[in-house]
Amino acid sequence: MQETELHDLSDDADYAASQLQGSASMMRSDSISKQSSSSDSDGAEIVYSKDNVTIHPTQFASERIGGRLKLIKQGSSLFMSWIPYKGQSSNARVSEKDRNLYTIRAVPFTEVRSIRRHTPALGWQYIIVVLSSGLAFPPLYFYNGGVKEFLATIKQHVFIVRSSEDANAFLVNDFQNPLQRTLSSLELPRAVSVAIEPSTSFSAGESPSNENQQRIDGGFHNESSSISQYNAKQRQKVHDPRDLSIQVLEKFSLVTKFARETTSQLFREGHGNGYGAIERRNHDQSSFDYPERVSSVKENVPDEIPVPSDPLEKIYCLKHNHVEEAATNLGTFELISCKEVDKLTLVWGKPRQPPLGSEEWVTFLDSEGRIVDSKALRKRVFYGGVEHGLRKEVWALLLGYHSYDSTYAEREYLRSIKKSEYETIKIQWQSISPEQAKRFTKFRERKGLIEKDVVRTDRSFSFYDGDDNTNVNLLRDILLTYSFYNFDLGYCQGMSDLLSPILFVMEDESESFWCFVALMERLGPNFNRDQNGMHSQLFALCKLVELLDSPLHNYFKQNDCLNYFFCFRWILIQFKREFEYEKTMRLWEVLWTHYLSEHLHLYVCVAILKRYRKKIMGEQMDFDTLLKFINELSGRIDLDSILRDAEALCICAGENGAACIPPGTPPSLPVDGLLLYTQQDDVL
Amino acid sequence: MSYAYLFKYIIIGDTGVGKSCLLLQFTDKRFQPVHDLTIGVEFGARMITIDNKPIKLQIWDTAGQESFRSITRSYYRGAAGALLVYDITRRETFNHLASWLEDARQHANANMTIMLIGNKCDLAHRRAVSTEEGEQFAKEHGLIFMEASAKTAQNVEEAFIKTAATIYKKIQDGVFDVSNESYGIKVGYGGIPGPSGGRDGGSAQGGGCCS
Ligand SMILES: Nc1nc2c(ncn2[C@@H]2O[C@H](COP(=O)(O)OP(=O)(O)O)[C@@H](O)[C@H]2O)c(=O)[nH]1
Ligand SMILES: [Mg+2]
Numbered sequence: 001m002q003e004t005e006l007h008d009l010s011d012d013a014d015y016a017a018s019q020l021q022g023s024a025s026m027m028r029s030d031s032i033s034k035q036s037s038s039s040d041s042d043g044a045e046i047v048y049s050k051d052n053v054t055i056h057p058t059q060f061a062s063e064r065i066g067g068r069l070k071l072i073k074q075g076s077s078l079f080m081s082w083i084p085y086k087g088q089s090s091n092a093r094v095s096e097k098d099r100n101l102y103t104i105r106a107v108p109f110t111e112v113r114s115i116r117r118h119t120p121a122l123g124w125q126y127i128i129v130v131l132s133s134g135l136a137f138p139p140l141y142f143y144n145g146g147v148k149e150f151l152a153t154i155k156q157h158v159f160i161v162r163s164s165e166d167a168n169a170f171l172v173n174d175f176q177n178p179l180q181r182t183l184s185s186l187e188l189p190r191a192v193s194v195a196i197e198p199s200t201s202f203s204a205g206e207s208p209s210n211e212n213q214q215r216i217d218g219g220f221h222n223e224s225s226s227i228s229q230y231n232a233k234q235r236q237k238v239h240d241p242r243d244l245s246i247q248v249l250e251k252f253s254l255v256t257k258f259a260r261e262t263t264s265q266l267f268r269e270g271h272g273n274g275y276g277a278i279e280r281r282n283h284d285q286s287s288f289d290y291p292e293r294v295s296s297v298k299e300n301v302p303d304e305i306p307v308p309s310d311p312l313e314k315i316y317c318l319k320h321n322h323v324e325e326a327a328t329n330l331g332t333f334e335l336i337s338c339k340e341v342d343k344l345t346l347v348w349g350k351p352r353q354p355p356l357g358s359e360e361w362v363t364f365l366d367s368e369g370r371i372v373d374s375k376a377l378r379k380r381v382f383y384g385g386v387e388h389g390l391r392k393e394v395w396a397l398l399l400g401y402h403s404y405d406s407t408y409a410e411r412e413y414l415r416s417i418k419k420s421e422y423e424t425i426k427i428q429w430q431s432i433s434p435e436q437a438k439r440f441t442k443f444r445e446r447k448g449l450i451e452k453d454v455v456r457t458d459r460s461f462s463f464y465d466g467d468d469n470t471n472v473n474l475l476r477d478i479l480l481t482y483s484f485y486n487f488d489l490g491y492c493q494g495m496s497d498l499l500s501p502i503l504f505v506m507e508d509e510s511e512s513f514w515c516f517v518a519l520m521e522r523l524g525p526n527f528n529r530d531q532n533g534m535h536s537q538l539f540a541l542c543k544l545v546e547l548l549d550s551p552l553h554n555y556f557k558q559n560d561c562l563n564y565f566f567c568f569r570w571i572l573i574q575f576k577r578e579f580e581y582e583k584t585m586r587l588w589e590v591l592w593t594h595y596l597s598e599h600l601h602l603y604v605c606v607a608i609l610k611r612y613r614k615k616i617m618g619e620q621m622d623f624d625t626l627l628k629f630i631n632e633l634s635g636r637i638d639l640d641s642i643l644r645d646a647e648a649l650c651i652c653a654g655e656n657g658a659a660c661i662p663p664g665t666p667p668s669l670p671v672d673g674l675l676l677y678t679q680q681d682d683v684l
Numbered sequence: 685m686s687y688a689y690l691f692k693y694i695i696i697g698d699t700g701v702g703k704s705c706l707l708l709q710f711t712d713k714r715f716q717p718v719h720d721l722t723i724g725v726e727f728g729a730r731m732i733t734i735d736n737k738p739i740k741l742q743i744w745d746t747a748g749q750e751s752f753r754s755i756t757r758s759y760y761r762g763a764a765g766a767l768l769v770y771d772i773t774r775r776e777t778f779n780h781l782a783s784w785l786e787d788a789r790q791h792a793n794a795n796m797t798i799m800l801i802g803n804k805c806d807l808a809h810r811r812a813v814s815t816e817e818g819e820q821f822a823k824e825h826g827l828i829f830m831e832a833s834a835k836t837a838q839n840v841e842e843a844f845i846k847t848a849a850t851i852y853k854k855i856q857d858g859v860f861d862v863s864n865e866s867y868g869i870k871v872g873y874g875g876i877p878g879p880s881g882g883r884d885g886g887s888a889q890g891g892g893c894c895s
Contacts, residue, residue, distance in 0.1 A: 449749075452700045456721035465718075493699065493749045494723055529751050565758050569724040577723060624692070624762060628727050628742075 044074040048153040052143040053082060054124075055102050065102055069140060071153055072106065078157040079106040080129070082140060104137060109158045112172045117147055119168070139663075165530060349644030353384030355586075361390055369408030371397065377404075382595035385586040391505045398592040399518040401511075415511065422510040426481045446491050450479045457496040461581055463504050474503055478513045485517065492527035495520075497573040501585050522667035526572050533666045537571050538564040541602050543660035548606055548649055552613045561623050566630040567605050574601060583639045590643060591667075596650045598668050599661050603653070607645035608637060688737040691851055692744065692868035693844070694759055694792075696784050697769035698777040699748035702803040705834035706769065707745045710844050715835045722747045725759055732845055734852050740872075741848060753787065760791035764868030765799065765847045770818075772802045772831065773810040778817070785825055793867055795859055799828045799847045806833040 048071035055065045067084035082104040107129075114130045118139070125147045126139040142150075151170060154160055163169035364377045371377055378398070386394045396402045402411050429443065437444055454475040458464045464471050475496055483491045499516050506512040525533025541564050546553040556562050569577055574591065576584050591601050609616070612633070621629060650657060664670050695703045704722055709715055711728040728743045744763070746756045760766075768784055770777040781800070788798060802818045805811075815831055822829030828846060832839035851869070854860055860867045 449699070453721050456719060458720070459718040492751050493721060493747060496721075497723070527751065531751065531754055563758060565724075565755055568755055573723060577720075623758075627725065627759075631725065631727060 044072050047071045047073050050146045054141045055138050078109045081106045114171045116169045349647035352640045355385040355387045357387045371404040374404035378593040378595045382593040385589050399515050401514050401518045418514050419510040422513050425485050428484050446483050450491050453496050458500045494573045497576045525666045536665045540661040540665050541605050544606050555617050566627045578634050603646040603650040607642045687740040687872040690740040690870040691764040692742050693765040694744045694763040695767045698780050701769045701771040701777050702834045703769050704745050709834045709837050709840045734849055757791045762866050762868045763792055764851050765797045767799050769801045769803050771804050772813045773807050775812040778813045797850045802831040805831040806836045
């Protein structure tokens with residue numbers, strides 16, 4: 001308890017004071033003070049200052065924190081700071097606490113890896129600053145412009161080059177080998193999480209006294225975790241507050257307490273005791289993992305690794321307050337706590353239900369065919385999926401091709417409109433003559449690639465087998481039409497895997513096309529040439545594992561596996577190759593409900609990894625072995641139990657889980673909404 | 685099964701050149717034109733014998749599309765051998781060899797043995813790259829070269845074994861520190877390199893198969 005208090009200082013007066021002190025020291029810099037830090041007496045000069053540079057803690061522009069962005073030169077070093085305005089609340093929902101959390105106090109450019117500029121056609125320009133640690137600050141929106149100046153000013157003071165991969169990315173301190181660096185940046189997530197590593201924070205300004213330092217570090221630890229909660233708020237909107245399972249957990253403060261607790265655990269170092277009791281007690285069943293254990297994990301593999309005795313059923317979460325038992329009358333979760341100082345809570349995902357059948361389906365519809373309560377429908381599908389015969393109707397709704405409040409008649413009408421629209425796009429490539437094709441390399445390449453791939457897509461499945469199968473030709477036509485509909489994205493391998501079940505379900509060319517379009521609105525970034533969408537998901541996955549299984553995270557770290565490339569195929573095509581056809585369809589409809597999270601697929605990844613954690617760590621798998629092992633899991637994963645685990649993990653992780661996932665991470669709709677696949681010409 | 689050595693191979697080259705078919709032909713001795721395209725990476729393994737020693741080949745078959753290059757690069761780590769494949773009926777797959785080679789040179793260990801394979805040589809009537817051009821390219825870049833067909837199995841066995849024999853020879857010559865796994869070699873039972881005769885096993889004739 002005491003430990004937690006120490007590390008949760010956000011509401012603490014001293015903490016607030018230390019925050020003030022932090023900004024005060026910067027203010028001294030602002031006024032070009034001579035009494036600057038003890039280590040550096042050169043004084044500081046503001047070389048750039050911009051007002052109304054704003055952070056959006058959520059994706060809703062109404063919730064924002066305005067502030068001033070500055071570049072400060074001190075000696076030969078350049079620092080960046082962003083201090084929110086005090087007491088000028090744009091929105092009641094943005095608390096003073098948030099304001100403090102997002103503050104960027106003098107970060108030296110030696111710790112900046114790259115800056116990526118985003119210039120949406122509509123809306124404000126923003127930048128994302130990525131630190132050398134690979135972590136990043138939340139997007140800074142320039143309400144009054146000035147991105148160009150900002151970059152130009154930096155250029156005057158530090159070495160900065162444009163990435164050859166991405167015209168809008170600028171690499172800082174890239175002395176050695178720009179090419180090398182650019183390549184290696186590909187292996188890292190682009191603009192992602194927002195946690196600030198403690199060590200990167202207090203570099204300018206005075207060094208506080210020891211005691212203060214401790215305090216401040218504590219504050220930063222807390223800040224690091226909480227700062228990234230901006231996404232969580234958005235998530236809460238996805239959740240219906242009346243949702244019972246969430247309510248149960250919130251009632252016992254599980255979500256928030258767990259989140260806060262876990263994160264302060266994650267950032268705490270050198271604290272080696274206090275949990276032995278739980279560990280001993282749960283030695284053979286606890287999957288509960290503490291960073292403190294890492295060192296011993298390394299030495300004592302495999303026996304000392306705490307793993308669940310029955311990993312198929314149980315996931316444990318730490319809970320901090322006093323709940324003896326909270327078995328719910330809803331039957332959704334069972335919460336059991338141990339009688340230790342820190343309680344252990346056990347959460348099972350709800351048992352899976354039989355798929356939604358037609359009798360029950362009509363109860364969701366009003367007389368004209370509208371879905372009366374779309375949330376209830378999504379929940380039902382989340383827990384059980386849909387009978388195959390209903391998929392045609394339900395998928396179109398889940399994917400967003402038809403809206404929930406459309407009537408039968410409206411849907412029918414839309415179908416006919418969309419059919420002719422599809423034909424119009426299709427004719428664009430159909431009308432290309434051989435003569436024209438000769439002069440249209442890109443078209444020939446795409447067509448060639450698609451033709452090669454559709455004959456290598458699910459051919460062992462009866463719907464697509466045999467020579468000259470018409471469905472294979474439909475796959476080709478739809479993909480080629482899509483590559484004209486979205487010419488910027490074009491065609492990329494993996495798309496045929498995503499289209500295949502859709503065509504199988506929809507059984508109609510135009511309908512399949514539009515459902516595919518709807519799916520690609522969300523998954524398109526998976527296929528970006530620069531793999532941005534994939535990297536941001538792999539990065540979020542990394543953060544989630546860190547949150548939910550820190551020994552496993554540390555294991556991956558020690559074994560150079562943090563790129564999570566072994567999960568690449570899972571994410572790229574939504575586990576299509578990991579399950580048999582029917583199971584894949586089941587999983588997809590569950591994922592598409594976005595019921596607990598838009599990113600349930602990441603929790604599915606965590607659930608699978610957790611299930612095999614003992615094997616992975618026990619056998620000391622290196623990257624190659626792990627990749628091979630994961631590949632060979634294909635066809636051997638039990639979907640229902642993994643879904644239950646994923647559900648439980650998602651609820652366990654709560655806000656902090658959501659905060660691991662940066663805004664715009666697929667399958668979220670892109671933050672910019674526009675210009676997904678183009679790169680802008682540029683200025684600097 | 686126990687082995688004296690385990691070699692990691694990686695198969696690279698443009699999509700559709702027949703990488704997966706070559707692997708399947710080598711591991712299962714069959715040609716299956718109907719199979720799924722490769723996403724990410726797939727694995728195959730087979731035991732061979734060189735110099736009377738059992739050697740296990742662990743083969744990584746990669747996805748060839750450009751977008752996946754950054755992922756593919758991470759697979760080079762610790763590969764002892766690479767099969768760089770092009771399709772003799774599609775000129776562009778030959779034209780892209782240089783960029784594949786550059787990736788390999790940058791991301792693999794410098795002593796990786798590279799075998800250049802001109803695949804689909806059963807389709808001689810549709811040939812777009814001559815055997816001489818393949819040979820020339822291989823010579824310029826210090827690669828071993830063969831034309832092969834995953835369909836007829838011609839030279840498939842030979843390509844994999846010749847590569848292994850070359851690696852084995854390098855071990856005998858002390859080129860590798862085999863205890864360092866970054867070379868893509870694991871030593872198993874009886875695999876401690878000794879001053880054995882160094883007779884290359886396997887068939888080792890190179891060159892075109894269907895000129
Ligand atoms: N005629 C012929 N066709 C081949 C040969 N190897 C592969 N193919 C065909 O080329 C297509 C692509 O092969 P695949 O192994 O999937 O290519 P990959 O993308 O490089 O793995 C397959 O559909 C095969 O039918 C070959 O040696 N001869
Ligand atoms: Mg392949």
